[in-house]
Amino acid sequence: MAPHDLRRPFKRPAISDQQKRRDLSLLRQAQSRRDAQHQARCLASTVLSFPTQNSEPVPEPQAVEEIELVPEPEPIYEESEPEQQAIDIDVRQASKLRGAEARRWFAKQLMLPEWMIDLPDRLDQDWYIFARPAGKRCFVVSSNGVTVSRLRNGSLLHRFPSALPNGAKTKDISRSAQSYCILDCIFHELDQTYYVIDMVCWAGISFYECTAEFRFFWLNNKLVETRACEAPSVFHKFRFSLVPVYNCDKEGFHIAYTGAVPYEKDGLLFYNKHAHYQTGNTPLALVWKDENCSKYVIDTDSKGHVPHQQQVVLELQDDGKLTASDDPPVVFGCLNGDFIQKTGLHSGYLLRFTVNEGGLRFVDGKLEKADLQYLGKANRARAFADSFSKIMFQYMARYSPLTVEHLLASISSSNEQENGTRDLEMSG
């Protein structure tokens, strides 16, 4: 048992450079593994079909050249491309798209509410309600240190720095390159604010497959954390704001319908709590308006006048049928072959009609006959025909609108129903 060595390091750094090299390698590897995992997690079921073209990218057109009907700018960009090749692309890749490709991709990504033409069951149980801000519906995408907003037709609205994750080039290096956000917003001109009505991706994580309940919960928590709701500053050009969302019970309806909001209201939006974010038209999100909560109940023409008779845009099919934009298509009428030939129309054309005195006739809730008069081709920038629900809502608004009383009745009656049949809640 010899004495023990008690020498301590003397005039030497405590760590060798070789160990430092090892440690830094391990650090890099751990970081890379984290990034790889993060990336794998973010590629969650967001793969969407995307048509690409082989030709040169088309130069950016002027944003919203002509808005035909004021309140809801319809998609105006759609050209039939030769040799379209469908490839799969996920949101992360899409956020890197530029120019025409980006426009085309984003034009298809918004969830479009149907117009409310009848009352869904369990409105007070399964639905949220909120007052829609008047303004331009758009996607806001933050990635790689810049934030871009794109209108429904895919065209660029703003390009700006924001406090959203990875939305500005700041020295915050904690965000990885995969971190990006996509928000469903309405840009409200008056106070230059983006009102966020839904969240599609946050910090690289996709929310497509999540229920509205979950998306709204997340949105409420996350948006405030980023300080994006604070006043504009150098690295944050526009303020973002949440829209107050309520359960669609009596009280919620009342606040949404009559309550004061910092923005101009344009109708009410209803979102089914259990619905995922579904691109295109969906009956699980609904829009409803009356004169009290919107300036734009009945469509106006491009000069802002309400036409004497309702106008609709329908798509001409191979067999001469005229359909709305729904899938499966709803037929409103038929053009005969002679007329088509004489006017030089082709299938796929979008045509404008007025609804004459004969109106729309229904049997057992199904459209049987529509008295239509041909006006001419629709604005070539239009992308889609009107949807069935839109035509119906506009029609009803002129003759027998779905009123606020109907809505309230539905809410309170289902309330009573519920009270009668409610099961005892288990508390374990």
Add this chain to the structure above:
Amino acid sequence: MEVTQVLLNAQAVDGTVRKHAEETLKQFQEQNLAGFLLSLSGELASDEKPVDSRRLAGLILKNALDAKEQHRKFELVQRWLSLDVALKTQIKTCLLQTLSSPVPDARSTASQVVAKVAGIELPQKQWPELIGSLLSNIHQAPVHVKQATLETLGYLCEEVSPDVIDQDQVNKILTAVVQGMNASEGNNDVRLAATRALYNALGFAQANFTNDMERDYIMRVVCEATLSPELKIRQAAFECLVSISSTYYEKLAPYIQDIFNITAKAVKEDEEPVALQAVEFWSSICDEEIDILEEYGGEFTADSDVPCFYFIKQALPALVPMLLETLLKQEEDQDQDEGAWNLAMAGGTCLGLVARTVGDEIVPLVMPFIEENITKPDWRQREAATYAFGSILEGPSPDKLIPTVNVALNFMLTALTNDPNSHVKDTTAWTLGRIFEFLHGSTVETPIITQGNCQQIITILLQSMKDTPNVAEKACGALYFLAQGYEDVGISSPLTPYFQEIVQSLLTVTHREDAGESRLRTAAYETVNEVVRCSTDETSPMVLQLVPVIMMELHQTLEAQKLSSDEREKQNELQGLLCGCLQVIIQKLGASESTKYVFMQYADQIMSLFLRVFACRSATVHEEAMLAIGALAYAAGSDFAKYMPEFYKYLEMGLQNFEEYQVCAVTVGVVGDICRALDDKVLPYCDGIMTQLLKDLSSNQLHRSVKPPIFSCFGDVSLAIGENFEKYLMYAMPMLQSAAELSAHTSGADDEMIEYTNLLRNGILEAYSGIFQGFKNSPKTQLLIPYAPHILQFLDSIYMEKDMDDVVMKTAIGVLGDLADTLGSNASGLIQQSLSSKDFLNECLSSDDHLIKESAEWAKLAISRAISV
């Protein structure tokens, strides 16, 4: 067989005779192990035999019971346990009998062998009579037997862990040992053996140290032994005090004043081996208090295990002068002697620890000493003053130090240039390095290096690199820390104008004839590395220019032919340094797209150099080249695929290197880099890689620290090749499962074991994550469903265990998300039943740790999707 002559021949001067004898012994052991061991023990026990054959007999016996390598040791233990009981009894009787031999060497050898046998048998509840029989004769035995018995007890305590021996026997051992140490023991050999035995027995005395009377008695006896006229006894007694200072820190308060007096006297008057132990006592107290203060941040709550008694703070006014005094006892050439350790070095080291313990308070106590001595004609005084200054730079606040440092800086720079004494210059350069290490950088508010003095500092440091090797090495070190201080300086670094000159000077240093002395060449390359690491984009063209320069150096090492083994070792060392430097450069240039692009033009040439380095075969070079290749793979991305055909065999070799586990570990990391770089292009190599990784896991030779990264590596492979991982599932999953079962519970483990268990858990969980993610969106997802119950159970049980660290927590909750994400509705029932999806998830959601929260939110999202479908 006449074993005596063979044993003597085995120590013969004549090589042929010796070799023949060794061969004979080996054959004997292989043909008849029982007979071999028995005749060795007989040889050792017989007083008729020559001492040389007895000593070797004992040594061979000892080596037949224990080995350094874990797996070999395990084999020997099993072999001994399987021997015939009667035979073992015979051997043990011989061993115990030898303890009474009049021949000291025989007794001493026997005592070690007894301890080795005890180390095997006592944990098996065998040889229960051993301790009783050792202690039975201690009182009436002759002095030499008493001495051998105490020595045996000492070795025994070193071999056996405390929980193997019951308290009753512990008490008896301690009683015998402490009595043997007592001043009343007339025989110095007995007293020395007892004191050394106590050193090993202290770990057994937990219960006795909580008993005031027994503790007082032990402490009194130890303190008295420090005053023995016998130097070796004093030294051994101080060793006991040092050990007590860390093992029983919280019991020291009543004795600390006495111990201070004893140590102060020893430092002042005693011979160096004793004085060194006395200084070490205070260094050890500093270690304890630094740990306590770091762990609890100075705030003591009820749940802190050990409170800080502030012994150092209380002793400060007397302790600091005592230590300063030692600084003047330098040895003439200590800076050139690698193994030197003297009172001045120990005192300065202790002073540095004291500064870290008490902070600001030490400064006014040391400043007068510095001021008084720094300009004295005697070099010892100047050196001592400088060393004192350098020692106290870590600990006190920058506010307290910076005014003095600003004044001292100029003085130091002048001394580094002009002092006639090399020893003073060495310490001065070291002190400058300490100044830059602790008081220069983005965290220090008032910079000590300014536009005004930056150039002067660099010029002087570069000048000093031409000084003697030890001074030049310290100057390189100072430059290293100077560069480090600009690590996160931003876009523009004050070093940019000097970059070229600095790197040029450092490369010149590496070519000095005497660069092999004092670690100079290594220091110069390490400083190049740090200067490169901390450089900014401004200088990236110059870093780029460095690539062909270092490549050329590496090329030259490969040209040398017919090297002696000494030259070969030097070549390997140099290759290691150059590969290390290239690794740093690759990592630097690979980090930004623009520089990476330009750098990649060299990739082919660099890779071929690395492959040639591999062909030279040496562990350290192997490792450094492997590290560099990992960085290259990271930078090259999928382009790395073209190197795989040639590189693969070295990758496999690295994975097979059990002996040098660092090499194996580094290679495992590189496999991960390659998986991420190549993605599914790694597929053709996966059979080989997976086979090797699985072999590594099953090996009991491989150092355990490599196993967690191997599991993580499974995840990397799966993430890269996706559902192609299918064929490895049947091998990998059972291994993961059994490792998971082993690591689920840590009850009764010590801190180190818990730390390892958490590393293991993290590796296992990263593997699961990678596998789930790899299979996502694949039609083969179904294959994973059978494993889900076990994985969820594993998550639940580590949650219940409540001892996982933050890293494991983050990974674990991520696995929950990955499982839900990949299996979707297939697992929704299982997930909802698991504790993890409720309590654990909620705990993680409310975590303060950003990464844990992020993973938990991911998991919540994935679960909600799995359930809502």
